[in-house]
Amino acid sequence: MDAVGGGIEREYRRRTGLPWQYLGLVAVIFMAASHTGPPAWGRWLVVASAAQTLARVGLEQFRAHTRVTDAGITAQGAMRSRTWAWPEVYDIRVEHNPRGQGRSAPEWPAYLYDFEGRRFLLPHLDDRQVDDPYAEVSALCLAAAPHRSLTWERQPRVEDLIRHRAARRKGWTWGANGALLVLLTMFSFTIWQAGTGRPEHEFLELVCVPLAALVTLGALFSWYWTHRTPPAAT
Structure with missing residues (x-):
């Protein structure tokens, strides 16, 4: 992240390996369900769900990212992109994810909150891709302060x-x-x-x-x- 005087320019993308354990488990389910287990429509439903999960995980790993600029934040998900101007951002928080303890998912992801209390995941701004997500978010909020019409005080x-x-x-x-x-x-x-x-x-x-x-x-x-x-x- 650049200094405040030079503006904010930061992009968070995947930099660590894929969650192979998680992907392997889905692949095993995919193969097993395509050959065994009644009824036939149920097998294909499981196969379709497993294929959708694999596709989503792949898109999240290679396409998803978070981009931060002077204008605001853009969160590019697997399929959808959202952009918030800084005055629309209420807070950015690092929160614990219990499902991430096995390292198949981030344990400490960052979320953006708007003024309606809605929470949005910031892809790859987490402990798997950033050494210290708390310090990263604190520096991000500090650098963004001059671009906001409001303070970061809680309401x-x-x-x-x-x-x-x-x-x-x-x-x-x-x-x-x-x-x-x-x-x-x-x-x-x-x-x-x-x-x-x-x-x-x-x-x-x-x-x-x-x-x-x-x-x-x-x-x-x-x-x-x-x-x-x-x-x-x-």
Whole structure:
């Protein structure tokens, strides 16, 4: 990053190796599901999902990046690009990602928050691509200060929005985990039906029931965590 007097010019791209363990696991699932396991439509659904995941990971590694200039920040994702002028940026924060502890994903990614409390990932501005993401973000905010009409002070209204959005994300994450357990249970039930000669209803059991569980559990957990979220201190 250049000095403040010379302007801001920085781009964050992949500089470390690919998450081969994660990609290998998806590839194994892809190959196994394409040859085994009932029903046939379920195999192709898994194959399509695995192929989509591989394509997304590839695009995220080679196409995604974060570009910072005097005008603002551009976050180029796997498919979509977003740009924020500095006055539109409420804060930039490095947050812990529990799924990154195995190094298949960043453990400390950086996110941009707007004034509506919405959170956006800044690709490759994380501990996998930057030696010290906290120091990098601090220097970035310091260099951007002259280009903002506001200070970096926290605002209770926005902090409340951030907390409630985080609670909803947590609720839907719990709902997705619960739906996954339901899916595994229904898969085992379908195998048991096939082994005992009982009538099978694969689409109902493997698609409709898990989707209903996702919507129901996601809504319930989202409501629960949202109402447990304390308001920001004034």
